Amino acid sequence: MDPFTAPSGFPPRTPVVRDCTACGACCSAPDIHALGKPLGVPCVHLGPGCLCGIYPVRPAVCRGYQPDWVCGEVAPLPTLEARVRRFLEIYGLEEEAGL
Ligand code: SF4
Ligand code: SF4
Numbered sequence: 001m002d003p004f005t006a007p008s009g010f011p012p013r014t015p016v017v018r019d020c021t022a023c024g025a026c027c028s029a030p031d032i033h034a035l036g037k038p039l040g041v042p043c044v045h046l047g048p049g050c051l052c053g054i055y056p057v058r059p060a061v062c063r064g065y066q067p068d069w070v071c072g073e074v075a076p077l078p079t080l081e082a083r084v085r086r087f088l089e090i091y092g093l094e095e096e097a098g099l
Contacts, residue, residue: 003068010090016072023075024050026065029087029097034059040088040097042080050080 004016027050028042037043047053052062070090074083088094 006069017075025074025083029084
């Protein structure tokens, strides 16, 4: 399946993104056990411009992350907060994240 095609019943609201635009959502929204990072909180290594401050030595989970249809939903949003909120909404995690 094309990783940029949203699941049926989930029409994209925003233009599809096919490359990472360093929007910071995937470094902020999910919990990342390898980093002890909780849900909905930006990674401590996320720097200015949403760039990774430890890029050369980032953990495997970050190295393996690939852009997909969710990027098309979150990346065009205007603020990191809005992107994180949308990311969590897509995965049904807003309540768990305390939003
Ligand atoms: S959510 Fe997608 S576009 Fe945004 S930083 Fe992560 S991979 Fe890149
Ligand atoms: S280590 Fe870097 S790539 Fe991984 S979540 Fe943190 S900022 Fe993002």
